[in-house]
Amino acid sequence: MTSDFLPGNYRFIPGVFQYSGGAAADPGFEIERVRFDKPVPLAEGFKQIAQYIKAAGRPLTSFAACELRSPAAFTDQGFRDFNLHYVKTLAEWGLYDGKTNPVARSNVCPEIDPPAEPSFYAFSFTRPSESTTPSFVISGSGEAREGGATYSERTVRYRDLSPDGFKEKVGFVVDAMERRMGEFGFGWKDATAVQTYTVHDFHPVFADALVRRGAARSGLTWHFARPPVIDLEYEMDCRRVMREMVI
Template structure:
């Protein structure tokens, strides 16, 4: 169910404490997605976001999505512990809505040149659209092959199985999550401009039928394949998606 965030001018899909499942801008508003040219520590990243929002005359409540990069996949408890620290910042900023975290998030671990500490990679925020007929914009949070998003190793699909068959099953599950979230946001495939896949394992044996053939008109955008691990040990395949009209590099 979509939940309104009136102060932020967007709706979100309820997720778990560290993140929502996705966000969509309200009519008359749109998401600006910003990627940092040089990533910075995640705490300094929030200071950077604060300065940027002030420069564009937006309140903190305009912040709607975060992308992080971590040094290595966490053990499950380590991931939970980091999330508690991360969520504390969101609460200090007054971003929670009735004890719910409305921000979408992706947090993954690059296989190439991983950071030495958790880093801020990108963020999205809401602005008033210049024209009333602006296309809807949305960000779907990262999801791996973890049943129902419950932070428990027992929920990992095909745990430890990185065979072609195992990876196919993992990818199929994650694609179903993407489809469900897109539908939950009331959005359409033709609104998407970026579809990210995060894994260090080959996908050439299934990417056509499991991913590309299910993208509808978004297939013309292709997929961005990152040599990157999901943030939790034992999870091997992750995706996120977005459809925005404004992309910036800061």
């Protein structure tokens, strides 16, 4: 079930306090994705994002999604501490009310040449559009089930990197993407971009787990990066966005 976020002109999939499951623009609006040429540290990134959104004539509440890069995978507590810091700005912008967060997000850790501190890689916001083409951004998801006290309890095939174990991890994540797109009434046929994040060779399962299901119809962008929590091994996100910029 999705919820409306009227101040941002989008609907979202309710999730955890740090991010939603995805965001989709309302009729009469579209999502624009903006990627930084180089990752920008969190505080400076928020500043530049605010400037860009305001220059586009949009309120800060139109901020709908972001893609982060972190120095290394977090512990459970470290990830929670980071998220508590991250949502402070969202609260100041009128996006986070202390319980519900409509903003979609991915946060991964480059294995080679990582940033020195958590940084923005890209962000998305809504803007008016005369096009009837829908647009959405689905949050990143690794192989962790919802619920449970710790990530180790929730992780599919925890610390199992056998061929069968990794195949199950990938399949779980692909299923999660399909479920989230399905909440908005979309599927792989609608996605214009799909990204995957892992440091492991997923080629043995690529054809069956991704291509045959339509997940690679527009190709697949592989980032040599780890999911944000220790012992998660595979993550994906996807989107349907017609307007993309690099600044």
